[in-house]
Amino acid sequence: MTQLTPVLTRNWADDRAWTREAYEARGGYQALRKALDIAPDDLIDQVKDAGLRGRGGAGFPTGMKWSFIPQDNPKPKYLVVNADESEPGTCKDIPLMMASPHTLVEGVIISSLAIRAEQAFIYVRGEVLHVVRRLRAAVREAYEAGYLGDNVLGSGRRVDLVIHAGAGAYICGEETALLDSLEGRRGQPRLRPPFPAVEGLYACPTVINNVESIASVPSIIDEGVAWFTAMGTEKSKGYTIYSLSGHVRRPGQYEAPLGITLRELLDLGGGMREGSQLKFWTPGGSSTPILTAEHLDVPLDYEGVAAAGSMLGTKALQVFDQTTSVVRAVLRWTEFYKHESCGKCTPCREGTWWMTQILTRLDAGEGREGDIELLLDLCDNILGRSFCALGDGATSPITSAIQYFRSEFEAGLTTPSWELFPPDRSTLFGQEVMA
């Protein structure tokens, strides 16, 4: 039985946890004091040695990303935190920033010291008003305490931090689109190379990291590499936040060592809701291929989920039971990708539109002979053919759902999904819909 390991979540139940006072009472900002006595390259090495990998989806080693910043480049260096949490199912960064914004702010300061950035940004999605309030107040408090500003704790080092609210665009979670958005433009991905480490924000060397990745840094500096690497699996070190949602008895945030399984998480949370059997689930948001009950014991680390044909992604475990139409679910996700495609690349812009058309008629029981093959062919023409991964992500639910539930798509040639799977049976309030 894997035990839960609250680190980032450990102070969320504290009284006024969002204040500097409460954060410091838990030892907050001690890691920053330590970090100021450590050479920047050694800070990078510690994060490398800890094996911290990006918690925003791709799992790229954080320390390695930092070491790509060319320190002989005379231009300013920037740290940008990707707090544009919008991947369907993903809901870990928002509660973290709501409850304990100082964890992130401390991580930003230490990370900026490591990469020698004097200016950092937190790009937070706009649709979370109270989170924006908490972040701004935390930054104000950090300036007042001398943690931020032109002389961080009297060290002579400078770190400034701006909270920047977005305006509603999933694509801005893609790191180069985020940079364009932060420059005051439409959020459209850039062609790489050059990579952001060389030419990022304002064409200067830039590190872009997910909220959880940066928030994990103070604990590594404070508790040490050995403490961190004692958790997790061989290539996926440390702890992380798993977000359980859907037809389960106890949805929520579960912080555990990498490698815990969905079966263990479900057991901890009391299992599925009454009368439910697990039908399908996403391991890390809607852009990660769906899995089924046969994958309950897959270790939820980067390698384990990849070996099962999916991706760990954001560890957003959306769980659906037997009442759910997979065609309806996939249609809704596809509509999302169509809505959020930035329009820059033709395969994604046009492809998501056509896939929505086909899925709409399959959902309505008006599918045509050959529609399944047509969908797969479209996916084949989108995957890997656009600037960014949005189009790739759009194909994931479709190809995986057809792989595991082909007969449901075939039924879409004759029968509407709402007849096979009456939607009111899937809701959490059941019969009230009928009233």
Added chain:
Amino acid sequence: MTYSEETVAELRELMGRYPEARSALLPMLHLLQSVDGRVTTEGIELCADLLGISAAEVSGVATFYTMYKKHPVGTHHVGVCTNTLCAVLGGDAIFERLCSHLDVGNDETTADGAITLERIECNAACDFAPVMTVNWEFFDQQTPASATELVDALRAGETVVSPRGATITSWREAERVLAGFEDGRVDEGPAAAGPSLAGLEIAHEQGWQA
């Protein structure tokens, strides 16, 4: 319309927060929405003048992001998540109920100007599904009945408080905060609630720690 000196000064203040002024464009548009209740041609031209770019460039940005509205928004913006998980757990039923209850469709405003209703995408609170928002504050674990009660209270001008946020003011005031001006409500509401604490509570019960 002409803008007040105060508004222009605040726009300039936003520009001064960044190494390059154009980075302030998104916050500037949020601020102008708080002043005008939507993005207007005059607002676009003002941004263009201040930033030294063309109105077409500003317009291109304003039309890209869904939070910027061309049509006037009601006193309150009400969002219903209808992305897959929320939709399946009840978001579709809630949205349908609100459409008929308020007699509006998606992205439309009630005749009394009180509420603009919108289907929204995943708002990062899936463990609280089905999720709604009012002026971008969370309203968790909704049902069709709780949703209609919520909008009725908003229309009646009653005091409404987000279970994980602050007292509801108005969409315009929310836009001002998003632009970058604090409103003194940061200490309202809990640090975390319900599902956010699920794993932590189990760890406490079991005596587990990292």
